[in-house]
Amino acid sequence: METEKLLSIDREHLWHPYASIGNPPPVNFAVSASDTRIRLADGSELIDAVSSWWTAALGHNPPEVVEAIKRQCDAMTHVMFAGFTHLPAVELAERLLAMMPPGLTKIFLADSGSIAVECAAKMAVQYQHALGVPRKSKLVALKGGYHGDTTGTMALSDPDGMHVLFRGLMPRHFFAERPKSRFDGEWDDSDFASMRQVLDEHGDEVAAVIVEPIFQAANAMWMYHAEYLRKLRAECTRRGILLICDEVATGFGRTGKLFAHEHAGIVPDIMCLGKILTGGNMTLAATVASEGVAAAISGDKIGDNETSGSGGGAFMHGPTYMGNPLACAAARATLELLERFDWRGAVARIEAEFKEQLGAYSALPNVRDVRVLGAVGVLELERMPPAERVAQIIRDTGVWLRPFANYVYAMPPYITPSEEIRRITGAMGEMAFNS
Ligand SMILES: *Cc1c(COP(=O)(O)O)cnc(C)c1O
Numbered sequence: 001m002e003t004e005k006l007l008s009i010d011r012e013h014l015w016h017p018y019a020s021i022g023n024p025p026p027v028n029f030a031v032s033a034s035d036t037r038i039r040l041a042d043g044s045e046l047i048d049a050v051s052s053w054w055t056a057a058l059g060h061n062p063p064e065v066v067e068a069i070k071r072q073c074d075a076m077t078h079v080m081f082a083g084f085t086h087l088p089a090v091e092l093a094e095r096l097l098a099m100m101p102p103g104l105t106k107i108f109l110a111d112s113g114s115i116a117v118e119c120a121a122k123m124a125v126q127y128q129h130a131l132g133v134p135r136k137s138k139l140v141a142l143k144g145g146y147h148g149d150t151t152g153t154m155a156l157s158d159p160d161g162m163h164v165l166f167r168g169l170m171p172r173h174f175f176a177e178r179p180k181s182r183f184d185g186e187w188d189d190s191d192f193a194s195m196r197q198v199l200d201e202h203g204d205e206v207a208a209v210i211v212e213p214i215f216q217a218a219n220a221m222w223m224y225h226a227e228y229l230r231k232l233r234a235e236c237t238r239r240g241i242l243l244i245c246d247e248v249a250t251g252f253g254r255t256g257k258l259f260a261h262e263h264a265g266i267v268p269d270i271m272c273l274g275k276i277l278t279g280g281n282m283t284l285a286a287t288v289a290s291e292g293v294a295a296a297i298s299g300d301k302i303g304d305n306e307t308s309g310s311g312g313g314a315f316m317h318g319p320t321y322m323g324n325p326l327a328c329a330a331a332r333a334t335l336e337l338l339e340r341f342d343w344r345g346a347v348a349r350i351e352a353e354f355k356e357q358l359g360a361y362s363a364l365p366n367v368r369d370v371r372v373l374g375a376v377g378v379l380e381l382e383r384m385p386p387a388e389r390v391a392q393i394i395r396d397t398g399v400w401l402r403p404f405a406n407y408v409y410a411m412p413p414y415i416t417p418s419e420e421i422r423r424i425t426g427a428m429g430e431m432a433f434n435s
Pocket of ligand 1: 112113114115117146147148149212217218246247248249250274275
């Protein structure tokens with residue numbers, strides 16, 4: 001009854017993600033969570049097969065992270081980052097630097113993945129401006145991509161995707177076809193033609209190319225060939241265009257490497273991080289820039305180019321809650337935990353289990369494609385079951401899945417044991433059986 005009352009206030013007044021408030025979809029009332037489980041007000045439990053939007057890779061409420069947040073609460077919950085620094089921020093920076101590829105050393109702490117992408121785009125534009133080519137102020141992105149929900153990042157996400165309604169609001173960028181060569185298939189050289197054409201036509205207006213490396217997550221659940229990134233890296237370098245890897249979804253082990261760009265053996269100029277950064281405990285993201293990008297923005301001399309200094313020296317962004325000490329403490333503790341945990345072993349095990357168990361569904365008439373990479377398992381269906389059937393399967397199996405478009409996917413916590421992976425793939429199969 002108490003829960004019913006609370007739910008009715010929620011229904012009446014609280015907007016949920018991508019949901020109607022006039023005709024709201026049902027929501028579960030969560031009361032606590034630990035490891036892979038979310039407990040509901042009615043006493044039941046759900047296995048969180050999507051790691052609460054891909055964040056809780058080490059499980060919910062990891063005691064070490066909760067403890068770190070509590071300790072930081074006692075000392076200082078927040079202080080502005082302009083004119084101040086603090087231990088959690090500096091220690092987080094040290095942890096991050098130890099994980100970064102060579103040359104990526106300048107960290108901007110943002111408050112969400114979208115803001116990290118906004119910052120990357122602004123850095124790219126300031127970089128070109130500082131080099132004396134202010135005309136290079138557009139970006140190139142891939143069709144089928146997703147980079148966030150703010151106006152600037154919607155404009156970089158799939159142009160025919162969920163943001164189409166807001167076209168009038170968005171700045172205009174350029175798009176290349178997404179690579180068709182599968183991650184685990186043969187490379188088809190014609191796959192790069194679209195990007196080459198866009199850069200040939202518009203390269204002199206382009207500050208940077210932004211991609212989700214290897215795995216296009218929120219829009220397409222598509223894993224593409226590493227050769228694409230190698231070609232793109234070379235092409236960007238040749239043309240004086242920056243390469244931004246949006247690793248918000250792929251970072252911190254999800255695809256089997258610490259960062260997905262490692263599959264291609266390349267290094268981006270700017271990298272965006274979020275989601276697993278705090279293990280699903282607080283909102284925090286980061287944009288990490290190369291020495292060269294930072295130097296140009298700072299108006300330093302780079303190579304033979306005397307920069308004009310018209311980049312202004314300062315990077316012009318500063319969120320109110322930038323570098324929040326609680327979020328930094330959570331991130332630092334999460335990265336510590338990740339380092340101690342055999343995530344490579346865990347992700348490889350989940351990948352093998354997904355390949356075997358989801359692979360078995362590939363012969364079903366309703367299954368168009370099965371894709372697995374690291375701790376990501378995707379069933380692309382011909383027809384999705386209706387929402388009521390999805391909800392029923394979630395209730396019956398006790399597995400929380402959030403299918404979208406034609407995709408039923410799982411991105412579970414790395415700590416998910418084998419028997420729960422089997423329950424997850426079982427629930428995914430139930431959704432696929434519908435025809
Ligand atoms: C989720 C996501 C974002 C946006 O992150 P928010 O924290 O939701 O703003 C950006 N890029 C990619 C690749 C993502 O998966």
